[in-house]
Structures are given as C-alpha cells and as structure tokens.
Amino acid sequence: MSDPNDLAAFLAQAWQHLSRGVADRRAPARYPTFATVGPDGTPQSRTVALRGASPSAGTLEVHTDIVTDKVTALRHTPVAALHVWIPRSDLQIRVTAQVEILTGDAVQSQWNQIPAGSRVSYGTLPDPGTPIDHVYAFEKPAERSRFAVLACTVTALDLVHLGEQHRRAGYSRADGFAGRWLAP
Amino acid sequence: MSDPNDLAAFLAQAWQHLSRGVADRRAPARYPTFATVGPDGTPQSRTVALRGASPSAGTLEVHTDIVTDKVTALRHTPVAALHVWIPRSDLQIRVTAQVEILTGDAVQSQWNQIPAGSRVSYGTLPDPGTPIDHVYAFEKPAERSRFAVLACTVTALDLVHLGEQHRRAGYSRADGFAGRWLAP
Numbered sequence: 001m002s003d004p005n006d007l008a009a010f011l012a013q014a015w016q017h018l019s020r021g022v023a024d025r026r027a028p029a030r031y032p033t034f035a036t037v038g039p040d041g042t043p044q045s046r047t048v049a050l051r052g053a054s055p056s057a058g059t060l061e062v063h064t065d066i067v068t069d070k071v072t073a074l075r076h077t078p079v080a081a082l083h084v085w086i087p088r089s090d091l092q093i094r095v096t097a098q099v100e101i102l103t104g105d106a107v108q109s110q111w112n113q114i115p116a117g118s119r120v121s122y123g124t125l126p127d128p129g130t131p132i133d134h135v136y137a138f139e140k141p142a143e144r145s146r147f148a149v150l151a152c153t154v155t156a157l158d159l160v161h162l163g164e165q166h167r168r169a170g171y172s173r174a175d176g177f178a179g180r181w182l183a184p
Numbered sequence: 185m186s187d188p189n190d191l192a193a194f195l196a197q198a199w200q201h202l203s204r205g206v207a208d209r210r211a212p213a214r215y216p217t218f219a220t221v222g223p224d225g226t227p228q229s230r231t232v233a234l235r236g237a238s239p240s241a242g243t244l245e246v247h248t249d250i251v252t253d254k255v256t257a258l259r260h261t262p263v264a265a266l267h268v269w270i271p272r273s274d275l276q277i278r279v280t281a282q283v284e285i286l287t288g289d290a291v292q293s294q295w296n297q298i299p300a301g302s303r304v305s306y307g308t309l310p311d312p313g314t315p316i317d318h319v320y321a322f323e324k325p326a327e328r329s330r331f332a333v334l335a336c337t338v339t340a341l342d343l344v345h346l347g348e349q350h351r352r353a354g355y356s357r358a359d360g361f362a363g364r365w366l367a368p
Contacts (some may be wrong), residue, residue: 037226043265045265063212081228083229094229129367132366138368182315
C-alpha cells in the first residue's frame with residue numbers, strides 16, 4: 001500500500017482504473033454513469049461505455065448516437081459529470097468534464113474501428129426515446145451520419161476512498177491537477 | 185420469462201430491485217448514483233445508499249448530511265436523477281424525482297433507527313468538501329442536527345433491458361405510471 005497522504009498516487013490510481021475501463025470490457029470503469037443537465041434544467045443520467053482515456057491530456061472519450069437526449073442536453077449545457085464506483089478498491093471516481101460533440105470527418109477514424117455488429121448502436125429507427133406501439137417496433141440499421149464522439153476534457157476530479165478511514169481529494173485542471181485533500 | 189410486451193410487469197421488476205436495495209446491502213440497487221444540478225447549472229453525481237422505497241406511493245428515500253453539496257444543489261433545483269444498473273438482469277433503472285429535504289422533528293423516527301456506529305456519517309468536521317491540510321485531518325462526530333432525509337417523489341422512470349433485443353419503456357406519474365414502450 002502506497003503512502004495514504006500521496007495526492008499524486010491517489011490520482012494515478014484513478015486514471016489507471018479509467019484506462020483499464022477502456023481496454024477491458026469487464027473492468028468497472030468500462031461503464032460510467034454519465035450525467036447531464038436537460039434543456040429544462042433538470043438532471044439526467046445514463047450508462048455509457050468509456051472508449052478513450054488519456055491521463056496525460058486529461059481527456060475521456062464516449063461514443064453516442066447524435067439524436068439521443070444526452071446530445072440535446074450537451075448542446076444546451078456542454079458539461080458532463082461522470083461517475084464510477086470501483087468495488088474492489090472501494091473507490092468512487094467523479095469527473096467533471098467540458099464536452100465537445102464531434103461528428104462527420106472528425107470521427108472517421110473512430111468509426112473505422114467499430115466492428116460492423118456494433119455499428120447498429122448508431123441509427124435506431126425511430127429515434128431513441130420515441131414512443132412505439134409494441135416493445136420491438138423498431139429497427140437498428142447502422143447509420144454513419146448518426147455516429148458522434150463526445151470529447152470530454154476533464155476539468156475536475158473528486159476521489160473518495162472508503163477505507164478504514166475515508167480519504168477524499170479534489171483535483172482541478174486550473175492548478176495542473178496538483179490536488180488537495182478534502183474532508184470526506 | 186414473463187411476456188416481454190407487458191409494461192406493468194417490467195415496471196414491477198424495477199420496483200422489486202429497488203425494494204431489494206433497501207433490504208439487502210449487497211443488492212445492486214442499494215447504491216444508486218444520485219445526480220443533481222449545482223447552483224452553477226452544471227451536473228453533479230455521487231453514490232448514495234437507498235434507505236426507503238414504496239412501490240405503491242412511488243417514493244424513494246435517501247439520507248444525507250445537511251451540509252453536503254447535494255443538499256445545496258437540491259435547494260437550488262429540487263430534482264434528482266437516480267441511476268441503477270442491475271448486472272444480472274441487464275437492466276438499467278433511471279428515476280427522475282422531485283426531492284423534499286426533511287430535517288428536525290420530521291426525521292426523528294429515521295434517526296432513532298440508525299445504529300450509533302453509522303451516525304458518524306452525519307456531522308464530519310470540517311464540512312465535507314472543505315480543503316484540509318492532511319489526508320486524515322478531520323473528525324467524524326455524530327451530529328443529530330446535521331441529519332436530513334431526502335424524500336424523493338418519483339415523477340418518471342425509464343427502464344432499459346439489454347436482452348437479445350433491447351426493451352425500453354418510460355413511465356410517468358402523470359398517467360399513473362401506465363407506461364409506454366420507447367425505441368431503445
């Protein structure tokens with residue numbers, strides 16, 4: 001066990017989990033809860049799959065269908081709160097990120113890497129969230145034009161470790177993620 | 185397996201998971217992610233423990249320290265989005281709720297039922313989120329006056345079942361939670 005008073009090690013541990021979430025579909029950080037603020041000013045959240053993580057740049061990447069309500073929300077308030085709970089480490093990772101919605105040529109390389117069977121996540125007819133007459137009254141064609149990348153620039157992280165004594169730290173891009181301990 | 189086209193059965197399944205979360209600390213619905221909107225208009229989320237669930241009334245209950253940022257957020261926008269993922273059922277439960285913050289005499293019965301060892305969750309010094317000089321520079325006395333109940337009146341639920349074919353339904357208090365199928 002590393003020094004519990006080491007802010008940089010605590011942050012590195014969180015990024016290690018996030019990176020593992022991108023690489024390993026069974027890692028707990030694979031599926032963060034992604035919260036946004038709807039155009040009506042109320043909170044929304046849903047599971048997303050983590051598709052990219054750069055500890056050095058402080059960025060995360062999520063893929064989505066462009067017609068979903070999270071994109072509508074992000075066009076209104078381009079900020080997301082990502083939440084991950086790592087059971088075996090008793091660690092809560094909370095990320096605040098500024099989100100840019102990328103489409104078209106800017107996302108061609110990501111689209112090329114998506115297996116054909118997974119591309120049907122982008123293009124559901126009718127649009128996701130539309131009332132339908134029967135439980136299965138929809139189709140899932142793959143629609144390249146509906147594919148979007150949510151490029152998340154991390155502005156803050158809040159980590160809580162539920163150990164024998166709790167540890168909590170906050171990190172901000174403003175000071176280069178130096179971090180400081182917080183009362184838990 | 186019940187009829188996949190049965191909206192009422194789908195909703196009942198979700199409430200069964202929520203109720204189990206209250207009764208069983210190892211059930212996945214024990215620890216929802218609780219999203220709010222901060223005074224600055226940006227999303228926040230954190231893990232909470234589910235302490236009450238009434239399928240008939242359509243209500244949920246969460247306990248908190250009154251000085252946490254989620255209470256500050258709820259005083260500004262009294263709406264929460266609760267999110268639960270049930271791994272073995274491949275079920276995502278999303279709840280939108282109007283939240284009332286109860287304190288004082290109104291929460292005496294709940295306080296009485298909290299074991300002494302758990303009461304230290306209410307009263308951390310300094311206030312949760314305050315910068316501290318050292319990782320463990322805080323105390324956790326039990327402080328009755330800091331204990332609050334978040335009484336959540338469910339206004340809407342959105343359920344997604346990731347089966348061989350996905351199923352998604354939306355339910356609203358406005359029509360007595362009759363529900364309707366949605367494109368997933």
